[in-house]
Amino acid sequence: MQAQEYKVLSNTQVSDRYWLMVVDASNMTQTVQPGQFFHIKTYDGIYPLLRRPLSVYKIDAEHGQIEFLYLVKGLGTNKMTELQAGETIDLFGPLGKGFDVNAGYDSILLLARGVGVATLSALAYEAAASGKQVTAILSARSRNDLLAADYLRGIGVDVYKVTEEDGNSDVDQVEELIHDILSQTPVDALYTCGSKRLSRLMQKIAKQENLPGEIALEEHMGCGMGVCYACVCEIQTGDEVKNARVCVDGPVFPLEQVVIK
Numbered sequence: 001m002q003a004q005e006y007k008v009l010s011n012t013q014v015s016d017r018y019w020l021m022v023v024d025a026s027n028m029t030q031t032v033q034p035g036q037f038f039h040i041k042t043y044d045g046i047y048p049l050l051r052r053p054l055s056v057y058k059i060d061a062e063h064g065q066i067e068f069l070y071l072v073k074g075l076g077t078n079k080m081t082e083l084q085a086g087e088t089i090d091l092f093g094p095l096g097k098g099f100d101v102n103a104g105y106d107s108i109l110l111l112a113r114g115v116g117v118a119t120l121s122a123l124a125y126e127a128a129a130s131g132k133q134v135t136a137i138l139s140a141r142s143r144n145d146l147l148a149a150d151y152l153r154g155i156g157v158d159v160y161k162v163t164e165e166d167g168n169s170d171v172d173q174v175e176e177l178i179h180d181i182l183s184q185t186p187v188d189a190l191y192t193c194g195s196k197r198l199s200r201l202m203q204k205i206a207k208q209e210n211l212p213g214e215i216a217l218e219e220h221m222g223c224g225m226g227v228c229y230a231c232v233c234e235i236q237t238g239d240e241v242k243n244a245r246v247c248v249d250g251p252v253f254p255l256e257q258v259v260i261k
Protein backbone atom coordinates (compact mmCIF):
# COMPACT_ATOMS: atom_id res chain seq x y z
CA MET A 1 0.00 0.00 0.00
CA GLN A 2 1.18 3.50 -0.79
CA ALA A 3 0.45 6.87 0.71
CA GLN A 4 -1.57 9.04 -1.61
CA GLU A 5 -2.71 12.66 -1.85
CA TYR A 6 -6.46 13.25 -1.54
CA LYS A 7 -8.37 16.47 -1.98
CA VAL A 8 -9.76 18.12 1.14
CA LEU A 9 -13.40 19.04 0.52
CA SER A 10 -13.89 20.83 3.83
CA ASN A 11 -12.12 21.21 7.16
CA THR A 12 -14.17 22.96 9.79
CA GLN A 13 -14.24 23.50 13.52
CA VAL A 14 -17.33 21.77 14.90
CA SER A 15 -16.92 22.53 18.62
CA ASP A 16 -14.41 24.09 21.01
CA ARG A 17 -11.94 21.24 20.66
CA TYR A 18 -13.03 19.20 17.62
CA TRP A 19 -12.66 19.58 13.86
CA LEU A 20 -14.21 17.66 11.00
CA MET A 21 -12.37 17.03 7.75
CA VAL A 22 -14.16 15.71 4.65
CA VAL A 23 -11.91 14.17 2.01
CA ASP A 24 -12.62 13.21 -1.59
CA ALA A 25 -11.86 9.49 -1.65
CA SER A 26 -13.45 8.80 -5.03
CA ASN A 27 -10.12 7.59 -6.42
CA MET A 28 -9.33 5.39 -3.40
CA THR A 29 -8.95 1.83 -4.59
CA GLN A 30 -9.40 0.02 -1.27
CA THR A 31 -12.68 -0.38 0.58
CA VAL A 32 -12.66 1.25 4.02
CA GLN A 33 -14.07 -0.71 6.97
CA PRO A 34 -15.40 0.84 10.20
CA GLY A 35 -12.63 0.71 12.81
CA GLN A 36 -9.82 1.00 10.28
CA PHE A 37 -7.59 4.05 10.39
CA PHE A 38 -5.44 6.24 8.18
CA HIS A 39 -1.91 7.29 9.03
CA ILE A 40 -1.92 10.96 8.13
CA LYS A 41 0.86 13.34 7.19
CA THR A 42 -0.56 16.37 8.88
CA TYR A 43 1.88 18.90 7.47
CA ASP A 44 3.90 19.28 4.27
CA GLY A 45 7.05 20.48 6.06
CA ILE A 46 9.47 18.52 8.23
CA TYR A 47 7.66 18.71 11.57
CA PRO A 48 5.78 16.83 12.73
CA LEU A 49 7.85 14.08 11.19
CA LEU A 50 5.61 11.20 12.23
CA ARG A 51 2.21 10.61 10.74
CA ARG A 52 -0.82 10.74 13.04
CA PRO A 53 -3.35 7.87 13.18
CA LEU A 54 -7.03 8.81 12.80
CA SER A 55 -9.98 6.45 12.49
CA VAL A 56 -12.46 7.05 9.80
CA TYR A 57 -15.55 8.72 11.28
CA LYS A 58 -17.86 8.45 8.27
CA ILE A 59 -17.56 6.36 5.15
CA ASP A 60 -19.77 7.80 2.42
CA ALA A 61 -19.32 5.24 -0.33
CA GLU A 62 -22.14 6.74 -2.41
CA HIS A 63 -20.38 10.11 -2.77
CA GLY A 64 -16.84 8.74 -2.57
CA GLN A 65 -16.02 10.65 0.61
CA ILE A 66 -14.52 9.84 3.97
CA GLU A 67 -14.58 12.01 7.08
CA PHE A 68 -12.29 12.43 10.05
CA LEU A 69 -13.52 13.83 13.34
CA TYR A 70 -10.48 14.93 15.27
CA LEU A 71 -9.63 16.40 18.62
CA VAL A 72 -7.08 19.18 18.32
CA LYS A 73 -4.47 17.96 20.74
CA GLY A 74 -0.87 18.83 19.84
CA LEU A 75 1.32 19.79 16.92
CA GLY A 76 0.00 17.30 14.36
CA THR A 77 -3.70 17.92 14.79
CA ASN A 78 -3.08 21.68 15.06
CA LYS A 79 -1.34 21.55 11.70
CA MET A 80 -4.32 19.66 10.27
CA THR A 81 -6.62 22.55 11.10
CA GLU A 82 -4.61 24.76 8.71
CA LEU A 83 -5.61 22.70 5.68
CA GLN A 84 -8.14 24.44 3.47
CA ALA A 85 -10.77 23.05 1.13
CA GLY A 86 -9.15 22.46 -2.26
CA GLU A 87 -5.74 21.57 -0.80
CA THR A 88 -4.60 17.97 -0.57
CA ILE A 89 -3.75 15.72 2.35
CA ASP A 90 -1.38 12.75 2.34
CA LEU A 91 -3.17 9.65 3.66
CA PHE A 92 -1.66 6.22 4.18
CA GLY A 93 -4.34 3.59 4.48
CA PRO A 94 -6.88 2.27 5.17
CA LEU A 95 -4.87 0.37 7.76
CA GLY A 96 -5.50 -2.26 10.39
CA LYS A 97 -8.31 -4.61 11.22
CA GLY A 98 -11.76 -3.06 11.60
CA PHE A 99 -14.91 -4.20 13.38
CA ASP A 100 -16.59 -7.45 12.48
CA VAL A 101 -19.79 -5.70 11.39
CA ASN A 102 -21.31 -8.78 9.80
CA ALA A 103 -21.10 -10.96 12.86
CA GLY A 104 -24.84 -11.68 12.68
CA TYR A 105 -25.95 -9.64 15.70
CA ASP A 106 -29.37 -7.96 15.69
CA SER A 107 -28.73 -5.49 18.46
CA ILE A 108 -25.47 -3.91 19.62
CA LEU A 109 -24.43 -1.58 22.43
CA LEU A 110 -21.61 0.93 21.93
CA LEU A 111 -19.79 2.77 24.71
CA ALA A 112 -17.58 5.62 23.51
CA ARG A 113 -15.55 8.03 25.57
CA GLY A 114 -14.34 11.31 24.10
CA VAL A 115 -12.84 10.91 20.69
CA GLY A 116 -13.66 7.19 20.81
CA VAL A 117 -16.95 8.24 19.27
CA ALA A 118 -15.11 9.04 16.04
CA THR A 119 -14.08 5.39 15.82
CA LEU A 120 -17.45 3.92 16.80
CA SER A 121 -19.60 6.17 14.58
CA ALA A 122 -18.67 4.41 11.35
CA LEU A 123 -19.62 1.12 12.99
CA ALA A 124 -22.91 2.60 14.23
CA TYR A 125 -23.72 3.83 10.73
CA GLU A 126 -22.97 0.52 9.04
CA ALA A 127 -24.87 -1.47 11.68
CA ALA A 128 -27.92 0.85 11.61
CA ALA A 129 -27.92 0.85 7.80
CA SER A 130 -28.06 -2.93 7.80
CA GLY A 131 -31.11 -2.91 10.07
CA LYS A 132 -29.48 -3.66 13.42
CA GLN A 133 -30.70 -1.99 16.57
CA VAL A 134 -27.89 0.26 17.79
CA THR A 135 -27.69 1.78 21.26
CA ALA A 136 -24.83 4.13 22.07
CA ILE A 137 -23.64 5.62 25.33
CA LEU A 138 -21.50 8.67 24.66
CA SER A 139 -19.30 9.88 27.48
CA ALA A 140 -17.39 13.16 27.45
CA ARG A 141 -16.06 15.93 29.64
CA SER A 142 -18.71 18.42 28.59
CA ARG A 143 -21.96 18.53 26.62
CA ASN A 144 -20.11 20.56 24.02
CA ASP A 145 -17.88 17.56 23.32
CA LEU A 146 -20.82 15.23 22.56
CA LEU A 147 -20.88 16.25 18.95
CA ALA A 148 -21.79 13.00 17.27
CA ALA A 149 -24.97 12.60 19.34
CA ASP A 150 -27.28 14.37 16.87
CA TYR A 151 -25.72 12.64 13.89
CA LEU A 152 -26.14 9.22 15.52
CA ARG A 153 -29.75 9.96 16.49
CA GLY A 154 -30.36 11.02 12.90
CA ILE A 155 -29.32 7.60 11.63
CA GLY A 156 -31.58 5.81 14.10
CA VAL A 157 -29.23 5.13 17.01
CA ASP A 158 -30.63 5.26 20.58
CA VAL A 159 -28.22 7.68 22.23
CA TYR A 160 -27.52 8.15 25.94
CA LYS A 161 -25.25 11.03 26.93
CA VAL A 162 -23.14 11.17 30.08
CA THR A 163 -20.73 13.96 30.99
CA GLU A 164 -18.62 15.24 33.85
CA GLU A 165 -20.51 18.50 33.40
CA ASP A 166 -23.79 16.73 34.21
CA GLY A 167 -22.21 14.63 36.96
CA ASN A 168 -23.45 11.34 35.48
CA SER A 169 -20.31 9.89 33.88
CA ASP A 170 -18.63 8.01 36.76
CA VAL A 171 -17.92 4.36 36.04
CA ASP A 172 -20.49 3.27 38.66
CA GLN A 173 -23.15 5.46 37.08
CA VAL A 174 -22.34 4.16 33.60
CA GLU A 175 -22.48 0.60 34.92
CA GLU A 176 -25.95 1.23 36.31
CA LEU A 177 -27.02 2.78 33.01
CA ILE A 178 -25.76 -0.23 31.05
CA HIS A 179 -27.65 -2.62 33.33
CA ASP A 180 -30.79 -0.50 32.86
CA ILE A 181 -30.37 -0.66 29.09
CA LEU A 182 -29.72 -4.40 29.14
CA SER A 183 -32.84 -4.97 31.25
CA GLN A 184 -34.98 -3.19 28.62
CA THR A 185 -33.21 -3.99 25.34
CA PRO A 186 -31.86 -7.31 24.17
CA VAL A 187 -28.21 -6.76 23.23
CA ASP A 188 -26.08 -9.30 21.33
CA ALA A 189 -22.66 -7.65 21.44
CA LEU A 190 -20.71 -4.83 23.08
CA TYR A 191 -18.26 -2.38 21.47
CA THR A 192 -16.08 0.22 23.10
CA CYS A 193 -13.37 2.79 22.43
CA GLY A 194 -11.75 5.74 24.15
CA SER A 195 -11.33 4.97 27.86
CA LYS A 196 -9.44 2.35 29.82
CA ARG A 197 -11.78 2.58 32.80
CA LEU A 198 -14.88 2.19 30.65
CA SER A 199 -13.25 -0.60 28.64
CA ARG A 200 -12.59 -2.50 31.87
CA LEU A 201 -16.24 -1.96 32.74
CA MET A 202 -17.31 -3.35 29.34
CA GLN A 203 -15.08 -6.39 29.91
CA LYS A 204 -16.73 -6.93 33.29
CA ILE A 205 -20.23 -6.62 31.84
CA ALA A 206 -19.37 -8.85 28.87
CA LYS A 207 -18.25 -11.52 31.33
CA GLN A 208 -21.26 -11.14 33.63
CA GLU A 209 -23.74 -11.19 30.76
CA ASN A 210 -21.81 -13.68 28.63
CA LEU A 211 -21.74 -11.29 25.67
CA PRO A 212 -19.13 -11.08 22.91
CA GLY A 213 -17.59 -7.74 22.10
CA GLU A 214 -14.86 -5.77 20.41
CA ILE A 215 -12.63 -2.93 21.50
CA ALA A 216 -10.76 -0.40 19.37
CA LEU A 217 -7.43 0.58 20.94
CA GLU A 218 -5.56 3.85 20.62
CA GLU A 219 -1.81 3.45 21.07
CA HIS A 220 0.98 5.79 20.08
CA MET A 221 2.24 4.75 16.66
CA GLY A 222 5.37 5.09 14.60
CA CYS A 223 5.29 3.35 11.24
CA GLY A 224 1.64 2.24 11.23
CA MET A 225 2.61 -0.84 9.24
CA GLY A 226 3.86 -3.39 11.73
CA VAL A 227 7.59 -2.69 11.59
CA CYS A 228 8.61 -0.51 14.55
CA TYR A 229 6.69 -2.15 17.44
CA ALA A 230 5.83 1.26 18.92
CA CYS A 231 2.19 0.28 19.31
CA VAL A 232 2.38 -3.04 21.16
CA CYS A 233 -0.43 -4.14 23.48
CA GLU A 234 -1.02 -7.38 25.38
CA ILE A 235 -3.56 -9.98 24.30
CA GLN A 236 -4.55 -12.85 26.57
CA THR A 237 -6.01 -16.13 25.33
CA GLY A 238 -6.46 -18.65 28.13
CA ASP A 239 -3.36 -18.41 30.31
CA GLU A 240 -1.18 -17.22 27.47
CA VAL A 241 -0.35 -13.52 27.15
CA LYS A 242 1.11 -12.37 23.84
CA ASN A 243 2.19 -9.05 22.40
CA ALA A 244 0.17 -7.70 19.49
CA ARG A 245 0.72 -4.65 17.29
CA VAL A 246 -2.26 -2.33 17.35
CA CYS A 247 -1.54 -1.03 13.84
CA VAL A 248 -1.70 -4.39 12.05
CA ASP A 249 -3.25 -6.90 14.48
CA GLY A 250 -5.81 -4.28 15.56
CA PRO A 251 -6.80 -1.58 16.28
CA VAL A 252 -9.95 -3.66 16.84
CA PHE A 253 -9.54 -6.70 19.10
CA PRO A 254 -11.90 -9.12 20.84
CA LEU A 255 -12.99 -7.28 24.00
CA GLU A 256 -12.23 -10.12 26.39
CA GLN A 257 -8.69 -10.66 25.11
CA VAL A 258 -7.14 -7.24 25.64
CA VAL A 259 -5.10 -6.78 28.81
CA ILE A 260 -6.01 -3.27 29.94
CA LYS A 261 -3.44 -1.85 32.35
Ligand SMILES: Cc1cc2nc3c(=O)[nH]c(=O)nc-3n(C[C@H](O)[C@H](O)[C@H](O)COP(=O)(O)OP(=O)(O)OC[C@H]3O[C@@H](n4cnc5c(N)ncnc54)[C@H](O)[C@@H]3O)c2cc1C
Pocket residue numbers: 037048050051052053054055056057069070071072073074075076077078115118119217218219220221251
Ligand atom coordinates in the same frame (compact mmCIF):
# COMPACT_ATOMS: atom_id res chain seq x y z
C1 LIG B 1 -5.96 3.71 15.65
C2 LIG B 1 -6.15 5.11 16.19
C3 LIG B 1 -7.27 5.84 15.81
C4 LIG B 1 -7.45 7.14 16.27
N1 LIG B 1 -8.54 7.82 15.85
C5 LIG B 1 -8.71 9.10 16.24
C6 LIG B 1 -9.81 9.85 15.75
O1 LIG B 1 -10.62 9.37 14.97
N2 LIG B 1 -9.91 11.14 16.16
C7 LIG B 1 -9.01 11.70 17.02
O2 LIG B 1 -9.16 12.88 17.38
N3 LIG B 1 -7.98 11.01 17.51
C8 LIG B 1 -7.80 9.72 17.13
N4 LIG B 1 -6.72 9.03 17.60
C9 LIG B 1 -5.78 9.72 18.48
C10 LIG B 1 -4.87 10.60 17.61
O3 LIG B 1 -4.00 9.77 16.87
C11 LIG B 1 -4.03 11.53 18.48
O4 LIG B 1 -4.88 12.41 19.20
C12 LIG B 1 -3.11 12.36 17.61
O5 LIG B 1 -2.12 11.51 17.04
C13 LIG B 1 -2.46 13.46 18.41
O6 LIG B 1 -1.46 14.05 17.62
P1 LIG B 1 -0.93 15.51 17.94
O7 LIG B 1 0.32 15.70 17.18
O8 LIG B 1 -2.00 16.51 17.74
O9 LIG B 1 -0.69 15.46 19.50
P2 LIG B 1 0.67 15.29 20.31
O10 LIG B 1 0.28 15.08 21.72
O11 LIG B 1 1.60 16.41 20.00
O12 LIG B 1 1.28 13.98 19.72
C14 LIG B 1 2.56 13.53 20.09
C15 LIG B 1 2.68 12.07 19.68
O13 LIG B 1 1.83 11.27 20.49
C16 LIG B 1 0.88 10.57 19.67
N5 LIG B 1 -0.42 10.59 20.36
C17 LIG B 1 -0.90 11.58 21.16
N6 LIG B 1 -2.10 11.22 21.65
C18 LIG B 1 -2.39 10.00 21.14
C19 LIG B 1 -3.50 9.11 21.27
N7 LIG B 1 -4.57 9.39 22.02
N8 LIG B 1 -3.45 7.93 20.60
C20 LIG B 1 -2.39 7.62 19.84
N9 LIG B 1 -1.32 8.42 19.69
C21 LIG B 1 -1.33 9.59 20.32
C22 LIG B 1 0.85 11.32 18.35
O14 LIG B 1 0.44 10.49 17.27
C23 LIG B 1 2.28 11.78 18.24
O15 LIG B 1 3.08 10.76 17.72
C24 LIG B 1 -6.51 7.72 17.17
C25 LIG B 1 -5.39 6.98 17.57
C26 LIG B 1 -5.22 5.69 17.09
C27 LIG B 1 -4.02 4.90 17.51
Ligand code: FES
Pocket residue numbers: 220221222223224225226227228229230231232245246247248
Ligand atom coordinates in the same frame (compact mmCIF):
# COMPACT_ATOMS: atom_id res chain seq x y z
S1 FES C 1 3.21 1.58 14.64
FE1 FES C 1 5.01 0.55 13.99
S2 FES C 1 4.50 -1.52 14.49
FE2 FES C 1 2.67 -0.47 14.93
